[in-house]
Amino acid sequence: MRHFLFALCFLAAAAPAPAATTYALLVGGIGQAPYTRWTSDWLARFGTHLTKKAGVPAPQVQVLTGDAATSEAILKNIREIGSRMQPEDQFILLLSGHGENTNTPTFAVKGPDLSAEQLAEALKTIPAKSQIILNFSASSGDFLKSLAAPNRVNIAATSPSEIKQPVFAEFFLRGLESGRGGTTLLEA
Numbered sequence: 016m017r018h019f020l021f022a023l024c025f026l027a028a029a030a031p032a033p034a035a036t037t038y039a040l041l042v043g044g045i046g047q048a049p050y051t052r053w054t055s056d057w058l059a060r061f062g063t064h065l066t067k068k069a070g071v072p073a074p075q076v077q078v079l080t081g082d083a084a085t086s087e088a089i090l091k092n093i094r095e096i097g098s099r100m101q102p103e104d105q106f107i108l109l110l111s112g113h114g115e116n117t118n119t120p121t122f123a124v125k126g127p128d129l130s131a132e133q134l135a136e137a138l139k140t141i142p143a144k145s146q147i148i149l150n151f152s153a154s155s156g157d158f159l160k161s162l163a164a165p166n167r168v169n170i171a172a173t174s175p176s177e178i179k180q181p182v183f184a185e186f187f188l189r190g191l192e193s194g195r196g197g198t199t200l201l202e203a
Contacts, residue, residue: 043080044112097140120157131161151184
């Protein structure tokens with residue numbers, strides 16, 4: 016089942032070699048109820064899917080939520096993961112929580128929010144030629160322009176300029192969990 020992750024990469028690059036390693040960073044930002052509860056559930060379910068169905072070893076799936084999910088911690092984790100990766104590996108970043116776009120798109124976390132520009136700069140440290148960004152936050156569509164890069168697939172829960180608390184993650188996960196959504200992230 017690990018191949019569901021690799022099959023998506025035809026959009027951005029050739030599929031990683033079978034010896035490739037997948038690393039994932041799942042981040043739950045701050046928000047209001049019931050979204051914080053939903054975000055926790057989505058992160059847990061996606062983590063379970065990666066480790067149980069897709070066969071990603073648990074130590075390669077990192078989760079940051081609550082007080083641990085700060086801009087500094089997110090950027091540090093991305094850089095640390097990047098330092099362990101090879102070009103044939105795969106990187107998955109999932110963001111779920113509140114976001115906004117006043118002058119620049121941001122993802123709401125404890126302390127200063129994470130800007131799209133900060134995230135784009137940190138993602139430059141990821142050498143993997145297979146990168147998947149699942150941005151299920153509000154204003155995720157506004158991140159698309161900043162995060163676009165070769166070998167990277169961006170899936171956003173909102174359209175550009177749309178600032179709503181999305182529930183797209185729930186239906187995306189239902190597609191993955193049911194097996195009826197196909198075998199790739201894109202089909203889900």
